[in-house]
Amino acid sequence: MSSLAATEDHVTREPAKVIQPAWVRVMHWINALAMILMIMSGWQIYNASPLFGFTFSRSITLGGWLAGALLWHFAAMWLLMINGFAYLIVGLATGRFRKKLLPITPNGVLADLKAALALKLAHDDLSTYNYVQRLLYAGIIVVGVVIVLSGLSIWKPVQFHYLTALFGGYDVARYVHFVCMSLICLFLIVHVALAILVPKSLRAMIIGR
Amino acid sequence: MGRKRSSLIPGVDKRLLIKDAVKVMPDLTRRRFIATGASLGALTLLTGCDVLDSDSAEQMLAQVSKFNDAVQSWIFNPNTLAPTFPESAITKPFPFNAYYDLDDAPEIDGKDWKLEVRGLVDNKKSWTLDELYKLPQVKQITRHVCVEGWSAIGSWTGTPLRDFLGLIGADTRARYVWFQCADKDGYNSPLDMASALHPQTQMTFRFADEILPRAYGFPMKIRVPTKLGFKNPKYVISMEVTNEYKGGYWEDQGYNSFSGN
Numbered sequence: 175m176s177s178l179a180a181t182e183d184h185v186t187r188e189p190a191k192v193i194q195p196a197w198v199r200v201m202h203w204i205n206a207l208a209m210i211l212m213i214m215s216g217w218q219i220y221n222a223s224p225l226f227g228f229t230f231s232r233s234i235t236l237g238g239w240l241a242g243a244l245l246w247h248f249a250a251m252w253l254l255m256i257n258g259f260a261y262l263i264v265g266l267a268t269g270r271f272r273k274k275l276l277p278i279t280p281n282g283v284l285a286d287l288k289a290a291l292a293l294k295l296a297h298d299d300l301s302t303y304n305y306v307q308r309l310l311y312a313g314i315i316v317v318g319v320v321i322v323l324s325g326l327s328i329w330k331p332v333q334f335h336y337l338t339a340l341f342g343g344y345d346v347a348r349y350v351h352f353v354c355m356s357l358i359c360l361f362l363i364v365h366v367a368l369a370i371l372v373p374k375s376l377r378a379m380i381i382g383r
Numbered sequence: 384m385g386r387k388r389s390s391l392i393p394g395v396d397k398r399l400l401i402k403d404a405v406k407v408m409p410d411l412t413r414r415r416f417i418a419t420g421a422s423l424g425a426l427t428l429l430t431g432c433d434v435l436d437s438d439s440a441e442q443m444l445a446q447v448s449k450f451n452d453a454v455q456s457w458i459f460n461p462n463t464l465a466p467t468f469p470e471s472a473i474t475k476p477f478p479f480n481a482y483y484d485l486d487d488a489p490e491i492d493g494k495d496w497k498l499e500v501r502g503l504v505d506n507k508k509s510w511t512l513d514e515l516y517k518l519p520q521v522k523q524i525t526r527h528v529c530v531e532g533w534s535a536i537g538s539w540t541g542t543p544l545r546d547f548l549g550l551i552g553a554d555t556r557a558r559y560v561w562f563q564c565a566d567k568d569g570y571n572s573p574l575d576m577a578s579a580l581h582p583q584t585q586m587t588f589r590f591a592d593e594i595l596p597r598a599y600g601f602p603m604k605i606r607v608p609t610k611l612g613f614k615n616p617k618y619v620i621s622m623e624v625t626n627e628y629k630g631g632y633w634e635d636q637g638y639n640s641f642s643g644n
Contacts, residue, residue, distance in 0.1 A: 220532070222531035240531065244639065248639065332465045333463055344534050
C-alpha cells in the first residue's frame with residue numbers, strides 16, 4: 175500500500191517527498207567521480223616529491239607516472255571546479271545550504287555525536303540532517319573550497335602570488351593541499367560507511383526518494 | 384509534440400489514465416533504482432578500465448592539456464613579477480636536478496662554446512661567452528618550482544632575454560623561442576614569446592654571484608621564474624626564433640607545454 179502511495183505521489187509530483195532534488199544528485203555523483211580522479215592522480219603526483227616518509231602504492235594511483243598523473247589532475251580539475259562552483263551557486267541561491275545545514279550549534283553537535291556513538295541516532299527522516307551531518311557536510315564544503323584554492327596557489331605561485339602568500343607561501347600551500355586531501359579521505363570513509371549502514375540514504379542520493 | 388498530444392484517446396483524463404497504468408506496473412521506484420544503479424556500474428566500468436587505458440583517453444587528456452596551454456597563456460600577465468626574496472632565503476645547497484647524474488652533466492669548455500642564433504632574427508651571428516659577458520646583467524633571487532612539486536630559492540645573474548632579443552633584431556611577433564642544449568640525448572624546450580619577453584626571463588651566467596657552475600648549466604642557462612623548472616634549460620647551445628612548435632624533451636613525453644607558474 176505504501177509503495178502505491180509513493181507511486182501516486184510520483185505521478186502528482188509531490189515535492190515534499192523528494193529528499194534529494196535532481197540537481198543535488200547529479201552534482202553529487204559528478205563530484206564523487208571528480209574527487210576520486212583528483213585524489214588518485216594527486217597521490218601519483220605526491221610520489222614524485224613526497225612531503226612525508228611514505229609514498230602511495232602505484233596500484234591505487236592514476237596516471238602511471240608523473241606526467242600522466244598531471245594530465246589527469248589538470249583535466250579532472252575542470253570537472254571538480256565547474257561542478258563545485260555550480261553547486262555553491264545553486265546551493266546558496268535556492269537556500270538549500272541555509273535550510274539543510276543551518277543552524278549548527280555546539281550543543282546540538284555534542285548531543286547528536288553522543289547519540290551517534292551510542293548508535294541511538296535516528297535516521298527516520300532523511301530530509302532533515304542531524305547536527306553531526308550538518309557539521310560534516312558544511313565542513314567538507316569548506317575543505318573543498320580550501321583544497322581548490324591551495325591547489326590554484328601551487329599551480330600558479332607567480333600569477334596568483336597573493337593567494338599563495340595567503341597560504342603562507344608555496345611550500346606551506348603544498349601541505350595545506352595534502353591535509354585537505356586527507357580530510358576528504360577521512361570524510362569519505364565515514365560517509366561511505368554510513369551510506370552502507372543506512373542504505374535508504376544512498377537510495378535517496380540515486381533516485382531522489 | 385502537438386500532434387502526439389492530440390492523438391491521445393479523446394474524453395479520457397490523462398492523469399487517471401497514468402494512475403491506472405502505474406497500478407499494473409511493478410514498483411516504479413525500485414525499477415528506477417536498479418536502472419540508475421546499472422548505469423552507475425557501467426560508468427565505473429568505463430572509468431575503471433576502458434577509458435583509463437585506451438588511446439581515446441590519452442587523446443582526450445592531450446586535448447585538455449592543449450586547452451590548459453591556452454588557459455594559462457590567458458592567465459599569464461606579462462606585468463606580474465615573480466616574488467623576489469632576500470639573500471637569507473636562498474636554499475643551500477641548491478639542488479642539482481636532471482634526468483642524469485651530475486657526473487654525466489655536460490662539461491663545456493667556455494673558450495670553445497658559442498651561442499648559435501637562428502630563425503626570425505636580423506643578425507644570426509654566433510656569440511662567444513666573452514661577448515655575452517659584456518652585456519648588462521641583472522640579479523634576481525626567485526623561487527625555482529619543479530614539476531615534481533619541490534621548490535628552491537636561488538640567486539641568478541644575467542642578461543634579460545628581451546634585451547638580447549632586441550639586440551639581435553628578433554621578430555618578437557613570432558610564437559616561440561626554441562632552445563637546444565648540450566645535455567646527453569639532446570635536451571630542448573620551446574618558450575612562448577610572451578614568457579620570453581617577460582622582464583625576469585634571463586640568460587643566466589652567474590649563480591650566487593659566482594660563474595654558473597657545471598651543475599646549474601655552465602656556461603648559460605635560461606632562467607624563467609614564470610615557468611616550471613624543466614622549462615629553464617641549462618647548457619644552452621642555440622636559440623631559434625620561430626613560429627613553429629618544435630616540441631621539447633619533456634613536453635614530448637606528456638608534460639604540459641606551457642607549464643607556467
